[in-house]
Amino acid sequence: MAERNFTDVQLERHLAGELAIDNATDADRTRLGELRAEHEAFLRSVDVDNEVRRIQQRAERAIPEKRVWWRWMVPAGALAAAAAVVLVFMRRGGERPQTDDDMQVKGDDITLLLHVATVDGSRRVQSGDTVQAGDRIRFEINAPKPGFVAVIGIDGSGAASVYYPEGGAEPAAFDPSARILPGAIELDTTPGDEKFYAVYGHSSFDIYQVMNALRGGIAVPPGVTKAEVVLHKKLPP
Amino acid sequence: MASGGDEIAELYRRHAPALHRRCASIVGSSEEARDLVQETFARYISAKSNWTDRASPFTVLYRIATNASIDRLRRRKTASEEELDPETRPADLGSEPRRIDNLHDLALLTRGLSDEELTVAVLHHLDGYTQDGIAASLDMSRKTVGKMLARFEDHVKKRAARLGFTPARRASDG
Numbered sequence: 138m139a140e141r142n143f144t145d146v147q148l149e150r151h152l153a154g155e156l157a158i159d160n161a162t163d164a165d166r167t168r169l170g171e172l173r174a175e176h177e178a179f180l181r182s183v184d185v186d187n188e189v190r191r192i193q194q195r196a197e198r199a200i201p202e203k204r205v206w207w208r209w210m211v212p213a214g215a216l217a218a219a220a221a222v223v224l225v226f227m228r229r230g231g232e233r234p235q236t237d238d239d240m241q242v243k244g245d246d247i248t249l250l251l252h253v254a255t256v257d258g259s260r261r262v263q264s265g266d267t268v269q270a271g272d273r274i275r276f277e278i279n280a281p282k283p284g285f286v287a288v289i290g291i292d293g294s295g296a297a298s299v300y301y302p303e304g305g306a307e308p309a310a311f312d313p314s315a316r317i318l319p320g321a322i323e324l325d326t327t328p329g330d331e332k333f334y335a336v337y338g339h340s341s342f343d344i345y346q347v348m349n350a351l352r353g354g355i356a357v358p359p360g361v362t363k364a365e366v367v368l369h370k371k372l373p374p
Numbered sequence: 375m376a377s378g379g380d381e382i383a384e385l386y387r388r389h390a391p392a393l394h395r396r397c398a399s400i401v402g403s404s405e406e407a408r409d410l411v412q413e414t415f416a417r418y419i420s421a422k423s424n425w426t427d428r429a430s431p432f433t434v435l436y437r438i439a440t441n442a443s444i445d446r447l448r449r450r451k452t453a454s455e456e457e458l459d460p461e462t463r464p465a466d467l468g469s470e471p472r473r474i475d476n477l478h479d480l481a482l483l484t485r486g487l488s489d490e491e492l493t494v495a496v497l498h499h500l501d502g503y504t505q506d507g508i509a510a511s512l513d514m515s516r517k518t519v520g521k522m523l524a525r526f527e528d529h530v531k532k533r534a535a536r537l538g539f540t541p542a543r544r545a546s547d548g
Contacts, residue, residue, distance in 0.1 A: 144503060146511035149392035150432050176391030188390070188412060189382045195416035340486040343445055345417070358448075360486070 139164040148172055249288075249335035249364040250277035254321070267369040268324060268331075275321040276301060278311065278335045278364075286311040287336045287344050288318065289351060293329015293370065297348045300333075308341055326372055335364045386415060389432055393439040400443035400477065400496070410446060414439040433512055437489040440496055447481035483530045494519055495526040 141164045143151075148169045150156040158165065252259045254273040262268060276288050285308035288301040301318050302309040324331065336347050338361045350357045357363055390411050397407035397414075417438050418431075429437075480500070484492055497503040497511065498519075505523065509516040 144507045144511045145501075146392075146436070146497070146503075149395070150430070150511075153388045153392065153432050155430050155432050172395075175395065179391040179394050180387060183390075183408065185383055185386055186379075188408075189379050189386060192382055192386070192412050192415040192419065193379065195412060196419040341488065343441075345413075346445060 141165050141168065145172065149176075152176055247278060247280040247286075247335055247337045247362055247364050249333065249366050250279070251275070251333060251366055251368070252277065262366075262368060264366045265369070267371050269371050270324050270326045272324050273321050274324065276318045276333075276335065277316050278318065278337070279316055280311060280313055280337050282339070283313060284311050285309065285338045285341045286318075287347070289334045289336060289344070289348050290322075291332045291334075291352060292325070292327040293331065294327050295352065296327070297352050299344055299348070308336070308338065308344060311337065324370060327370075328372055329370065331368050331370055333366045333368070337362045337364075382415065382419065385431065389435050390415075392432070393435055396436060396439050397443045400440070400500075401446055402477075406446065407443075410439060410442050413442050417442070429513065436512075437493045440493040441489040444481050444484060444492060444496070447477055448485060483533050484526070485533070487526065487529055491522045491526055491529075494522040498523055 139162045142160050142162055143158050143165050145168065147156055147158065148165065149172060151158045151169070152173060158169070161169070251262050252275045253262050253268055254275070259275070268274070278286055278288075280286070286301070287299060287308040289297060290300050291297045300322050301320065303320060332351075334351055336342070336344075336357065340360070342358060342361050347357050347361060347363075351363070393411045393414055394404075394407050397410040398404050401407055401410065414435055418435055477500075480496075484495060487495065493512070494508055494514075497508050498505070503511065505516050505519045508514070508519045512519075
């Protein structure tokens, strides 16, 4: 068998129209034929339109379409100066045995603070407080060490959204000196309690895995810490 | 919605077969691989505006698919639930992780790596790609590939030690 100049991945990129393979050997062309046949067989085995519909549904679940991100008009300093401490109750990892990964975040407990925009600035709210549909909320996270964070919400219908980073698939790097997160959300009219989770990891983590764990009410992955705030939502008359 | 149906369909026809092959080779199930391909495209579409690197769509999708597949293995067997199986521990993992035969162990030991590092590591240790082959396949420099593999090996050693798998302990076990 002659030597190959191209890897399978390169040949697949060629089949996808991304890469030219000018110096292909006979062995490359043989392998290319096998891969092409395999690809064609796969496409024959699926209903592409149906797959696309499912992909769109899954993508939509990951995008907080109903929330509008906007530039917060109140300077961070005003927020920091605002009222007495509020909120939050914070729980580490969940109901599971301690693991080695837990050791990494021992002492890395976090808190989540929520600020609701008001006519004359903002006010902090705590778990159990009532907010109105249309209220604009900004997040503040306190953690002692740099790491990675995300804010995930689960509304009254059980739909989960990534609020921060906006539409992100990966958590954002967190600097403990910059506790107020950029942007804000506007609460929609979905009835019921809304749960907000700040999720923190010493290193990056899979937002979707955490989201599924939160939605399913099971323990978040090892190495991840969460803080939770639940708000009651009042709908407009 | 970040992309229209026609655009996704075109993207799917172009890339799904290769992604399915990638996912199936890791999770060992064609049906589960199909689900992972859906997940891969959903992640790609929902975070499309956040992609700041200049990698091609294939490369980005391939990285997401690899990470999603390894992540699926982690869910099957997480570090908090089970330790590494002594019967499947690679002989020289603690000192020189050149070859990782057990996919579950790979999944446990690679937690915390980036998509890019994981993809490079899987191509090298699982698929047997050379550093030059990986560089050519993913449009990276060989130097970058070398650095990523070095980081991978360091990460695996530390994590193996953290999970109680060290050369010293193995010697005493044996």
